[in-house]
Amino acid sequence: MNRPRHWIDFRSDTVTRPTLAMRQAMFDAEVGDDVWGEDPTVTQLEQTLASMAGKAAGLFLPSGTQSNLVALLTHCGRGDEFIVGDQAHTYKYEGGGAAALGSIQPHPLPMTAIGGPDLHDIEHAIRPDNIHFSRTRLLALENTVHGKVLPLDYMTRAYALCQRHGLQLHLDGARVFNASVALGCSLIDITRNADTVSICLSKGLGTPVGSVLVGSSEFIHTARRWRKVTGGGMRQAGILAAAGLYALEHHVQRLADDHRRARLLAERLLRAGYILEPPQTNMLFIDAGELDRTALSAWLHEHGVKADCLGRDNIRLVTHLDINDDDIERAARVFEQFRTRA
Ligand SMILES: Cc1ncc(COP(=O)(O)O)c(C=O)c1O
The missing domain is CATH 3.90.1150.10 (Aspartate Aminotransferase, domain 1)
Structure with a gap:
């Protein structure tokens, strides 16, 4: 050979390296100081992705790890617990950030072949309201997970379970566009089964940097504070957000x-x-x-x-x-x- x-x-x-057209879009971006909420391109990206996912608001962050961390810090307080698959990125590959920085306890459950914990296992893992136990606040799922698409039916049932028990559901949607394209459905068909979703732009979508966390306005308001606390407030970040907007237009299908x-x-x-x-x-x-x-x-x-x-x-x-x-x-x-x- x-x-x-x-x-x-x-x-x-x-x-992946940004394409020439993406670099041009970055070059042309209108920018401002985003910590002061003055970068029009960042705001446009946040609003665009939030509306694509059917959520009220979005927050641009430097990485998927930080986006998931900020989500966990916003959903859970000190000593609270989140249920998560034992092979999930948020549990296994993010340096134990939620525990290290938020005193949040993960409750890992074995993952079945479809890529999430068994729903009965989840239900049994929810702690009763008792001073001996930590408070179960959240279920964290991932989609796609190791390249597999979580079945819509599983997500719907998991979300219904969370709502029955007063839990929030956070989706690590680093590759959620891969899931929607594979299923031939809209992003909302997936994201309607989660309270908050972290979406990466720097994976299949091909941008150099960035993730967007989407959720309710109140949630994103608090998440914005946690982003600043964890050092993720960026200034003229519109240069990066422009790559995201370009990718949403040209790199999804x-x-x-x-x-x-x-x-x-x-x-x-x-x-x-x-x-x-x-x-x-x-x-x-x-x-x-x-x-x-x-x-x-x-x-x-x-x-x-x-x-x-x-x-x-x-x-x-x-x-x-x-x-x-x-x-x-x-x-x-x-x-x-x-x-x-x-
Ligand atoms: C499923 C999943 N979630 C989150 C992340 C974290 O993203 P980042 O590398 O931008 O921190 C990754 C990274 O590969 C991932 O595969």
């Missing part, structure tokens, strides 16, 4: 291309003898059980393919804006040739 001309980077959809490419790659890998489930969105996970992982990592590296080989049981491949049909073809051949190498 010839030496690769460029890297094909499947490690994450966060590795094209997520279907990422999903199609993930399916295409999965078909080739299955035919070549790799073990994996057909992807629902832009992520595929190759079962690493029977593979010589060290040899595969070295082979991929040698042939210009980057993949996340850090998982205990699998190798993760993520398609995104910077991966085209030719890249899929080339990567598929690299994986096939690993199987048939001498």
Whole structure:
């Protein structure tokens, strides 16, 4: 095989670089001091996403981690508890921020194959009103979760359960547009089943920075204070928000291309003898059980393919804006040739 001309980077959809058109939109952005509420582009982004999600207000934050943290700090007080899947990003991959900075106790529950805790488990995990127990305030779900779309029926039932028990529901919707595009539904069809939603612009949507937290006006008013407290108040952030507005206009429907490419790659890998489930969105996970992982990592590296080989049981491949049909073809051949190498 010839030496690769460029890297094909499947490690994450966060590795994309802003397109020229996006950079131009950033260059042209009207800006002001957003901590004083004077950046028109940030305000436009917040209002646009809030209305797309059917919520009253939005808040632009530097990252998904900070957006989820600010949501948790706003929903829960010291000593309160939130129920969360034990493989969820908010529990496992955000540095324990809610506990470290908010004295909020996570109550992790095993996740079922669909990507959320079992609804009976959730119901049983809610603490009775008793001075011995922490107060259960919130259920945190994630959609998409490890590339899977949470079924709408599950979300509807989870939200009804929360309302029956006086809990709030926060959705880590870092990739919620992948879910809506995969389901062929509107964003609101998903977000109506949550009180608050954190939506990332820097993943499949391809911006360099930023997430938007959406919810009620009162919630966002308090969240704005927590954003400042946690150091997330930004000044002329319209330059970044302009990338978000550009992405909402140009990069949502094209997520279907990422999903199609993930399916295409999965078909080739299955035919070549790799073990994996057909992807629902832009992520595929190759079962690493029977593979010589060290040899595969070295082979991929040698042939210009980057993949996340850090998982205990699998190798993760993520398609995104910077991966085209030719890249899929080339990567598929690299994986096939690993199987048939001498
Ligand atoms: C599901 C999910 N939620 C939240 C985040 C955090 O986003 P950020 O990296 O912007 O902090 C990530 C990051 O990959 C994620 O995958």
